[in-house]
Amino acid sequence: MKFSLILANTARSQAYIQTLISQDIMPKEVFILNDKNKKKLGKIKKKYINSNKNNNIYSFQLATLNINEDLVRSLSKLDIPYTIINSPDINSEELYEVLLKSDTKLCIVSVYAGQILKSKILGLKKSFMHVHSGKLPEYRGSTTLYYSLLEENKVAASAIMINEGIDTGDIVYFKEFDFNFDPELIDLIFDPLLRAVVLIDAIKLLSSKNKKPIVQEGIDGEDYYIIHPLLKHLAILKEKNKCM
């Protein structure tokens, strides 16, 4: 199946491309949203990087993330064609023009925090797939991993086709897991890996053409907003207590 990747320069995008390559699933083309001022969030922080290189590789199920390997390095190793878009904005004119010329019908997106696709880009004759780290429609919105850990002791991710709502698109694939990871690494390591696992299954499912996406019921579920640091601490401490 032919597909494109639209990737922000983040840990999540690193996990996506590295996991896809490890599973021998190659994108036809990749568009990297360049964050020139480097101020966008979602990048690996220096404190995560261990002087022992072997300790900088994380995995969850089939997903993998070497935090020292940036996007360009992963792509260059296998000569996967990529284009640098000189804007971090998923709705930039530059990206729109490039996509207009692209013949792939499926675009998998990993954007910077807080961005949503506007009607112009959604108006292109393409499907845009996003992996949300939460069970849908129960947990729509932001940082839902923490809410589901607090409320249900589970984590989940859902691959959806993007529409104009927030996490309201048709569900391609969904999977729930017990949480068994360092809870301090949720944001920049576990979350990217979790989404990468579901991304692989979603692509396989779409390739098999056996299953049609499930339409979400509009009134079901709950919208969540970015978790307050106090509740985030409670979620992490709760998981740490389990290990003691």
Add this chain to the structure above:
Amino acid sequence: MNYKYIYENPSENRQLYMYSDYNGKEFIEAYKKSRNDVLIKCLKKINRTEEELETTNKLLKLSNYSHIKKDEIMSIFCNIIYDRFIIFDKEITNSDLTEAINDLSSLYIKAKNNQSLNKLKLDNLVKIFETKKNFSTEIQNSFDASFISNEIDEIFHFLFSFIIIKYFISFKSLKYFNTLLKLNDLLIYRFYNMNFINVELLLCAISIELKIYSSVEEDILGV
């Protein structure tokens, strides 16, 4: 360590809560200390006022707030808000209110009368607050410019505080406690940086938040 979330205006720093760092139990202690510091400052400020309001006196008598029951503070909170709210009542009925301000007023009356709250309306208010970080634009769009003041802005934020506390107490959904924490961070930021009028209301709101936090912490961590 400092609890930093009361020192920045969330309307100006929209990434304030994104990818927040983990600092262990030390952070939780910093949060509690920061909130308790606000309570002490509120009490000192109330002590200095010469007003003889019944509710103010009641609050002063209850200065050992850690032993006050949540219901008792809610009752005081509700009464003070109502006293302030009815001052605007005429203006509210005459104004061309936005849907949000109209909903804040009507949900507050329902919450005050212990009636069930319309979740869709409440969720819409939560959405507006979480995305815009305050209701100030809604207030400006609802009232005549000559009428708008810090006081009316504060009162509508405290109406929202009262509504989400009531809803959280009934349904225990952390989504609403999450919004309450951010709302109180904003109000404390204003208390420290602007001309803040309703100090008694802030005292009540923070006292209730701390009591809710204790029960949430106990539920989650079992301590």
